[in-house]
Amino acid sequence: MTPPDYEYLRKVLKDLSGLDLSADKQYLIESRLLPLARKSGMSDIAELVQKMKGGSSALINQVVEAMTTNETFFFRDKVPFDHFRDTIMPEVLRARAARKSVRIWCAAGSTGQEPYSIAMCLKEMGAALAGWRIEILATDLSQEVLEKSKAGIYSQFEVQRGLPIQLLVKHFKQMGDLWQINSDIRAMVAHRQLNLLHDFSQLGVFDIIFCRNVLIYFDQESKSRIFARLAKAIEPDGFLVLGAAETVVGLTEVFKPFPDRRGLYRPNDAQNAPGKVLPAGAAAPRLAAIAGL
Amino acid sequence: MKTCLVVDDSSVVRKIARRILEEMQFEIIEAEDGEQALEVCKRALPDAVLLDWNMPVMDGYEFLGNLRRMPGGDMPKVVFCTTENGIDHIARALEAGANEYIMKPFDKDIVAAKFMEVGLVQLTLPASI
Numbered sequence: 001m002t003p004p005d006y007e008y009l010r011k012v013l014k015d016l017s018g019l020d021l022s023a024d025k026q027y028l029i030e031s032r033l034l035p036l037a038r039k040s041g042m043s044d045i046a047e048l049v050q051k052m053k054g055g056s057s058a059l060i061n062q063v064v065e066a067m068t069t070n071e072t073f074f075f076r077d078k079v080p081f082d083h084f085r086d087t088i089m090p091e092v093l094r095a096r097a098a099r100k101s102v103r104i105w106c107a108a109g110s111t112g113q114e115p116y117s118i119a120m121c122l123k124e125m126g127a128a129l130a131g132w133r134i135e136i137l138a139t140d141l142s143q144e145v146l147e148k149s150k151a152g153i154y155s156q157f158e159v160q161r162g163l164p165i166q167l168l169v170k171h172f173k174q175m176g177d178l179w180q181i182n183s184d185i186r187a188m189v190a191h192r193q194l195n196l197l198h199d200f201s202q203l204g205v206f207d208i209i210f211c212r213n214v215l216i217y218f219d220q221e222s223k224s225r226i227f228a229r230l231a232k233a234i235e236p237d238g239f240l241v242l243g244a245a246e247t248v249v250g251l252t253e254v255f256k257p258f259p260d261r262r263g264l265y266r267p268n269d270a271q272n273a274p275g276k277v278l279p280a281g282a283a284a285p286r287l288a289a290i291a292g293l
Numbered sequence: 294m295k296t297c298l299v300v301d302d303s304s305v306v307r308k309i310a311r312r313i314l315e316e317m318q319f320e321i322i323e324a325e326d327g328e329q330a331l332e333v334c335k336r337a338l339p340d341a342v343l344l345d346w347n348m349p350v351m352d353g354y355e356f357l358g359n360l361r362r363m364p365g366g367d368m369p370k371v372v373f374c375t376t377e378n379g380i381d382h383i384a385r386a387l388e389a390g391a392n393e394y395i396m397k398p399f400d401k402d403i404v405a406a407k408f409m410e411v412g413l414v415q416l417t418l419p420a421s422i
Contacts, residue, residue, distance in 0.1 A: 169384055169387065174379070
């Protein structure tokens, strides 16, 4: 891949998705985009870039999707779901006892493993949630992965990473080599396409937000801005769950770590004045180009 | 070091499983069928058993029943690893006391995930970045 082609792809991805590739991620581009180029009858990245420059928005869309789709599996990292069951939900059940409703948002729902893991956790809680209104919203940048999530159909390989066998037997139906999650679990999750760089105030306010392993792709400036907007989308006594390798430290003061619960954060009351963002240095990401997508 | 008894009539599968599990710091004992596996267990119970279903002499299902009836036989974590991928087989295995179930083909990620699930290996998280 030539340096100009790499720079072009970096810029397109940054502008359209916020994905911030460092100067040495050629291998990542090649591993994700070469299969896409070949599938579309092109021989290499250079030809792909030419077609993109020619203005094929469908192709550009596919490139963004291929680069931003993340590996995911059921109960990924396990610990966040222990926190969910043992720390978050008991607290939410107490705090919302009068209202009896909980809103949960998976901000990078991907192919559904995370929202369905949450739904299965809730199902396992059984009687404690009788009479409660539970809403799980899964959003993702990619329409293609959302379609897969809605279908809830997974390969044998996918259902064997992180999903306890008892839950497979209990909540899935076998379809030949594939497994489909049961309709009662699927019905617990709503889906919606969303780019986190865009305004998401229309989604309303949530009690719990899972935003795992997606902000790692954004630059510091975008991360800080997203945290500020997440703080407005979460109840003052709500919970934010980040990925195992992610933190708010040094990026924002609108959230503070929950003591002794790795990856778990709560809104920082003192800092939740409107418009509170850490030093806004660089210009906002340019979003104009995304309008047509 | 924890011990894992690998029971499979295919020497190729045993070899692959051995390589994966040794990397996960298990000491490996091999058996070609359920009867051999039972002999091993009578001498000393392993911490884990990776168990094929279809084998000559004594199959995995029968071995599991025998193991669970032995004194202390409820201790080893038993993970089936088989081409019997139907939900009916899985349900039967769980009823008979299996702790986890791997549908072949398998790889290192699946074995690691399943062994973690039953508490045989610890979860390692990436460091903060």
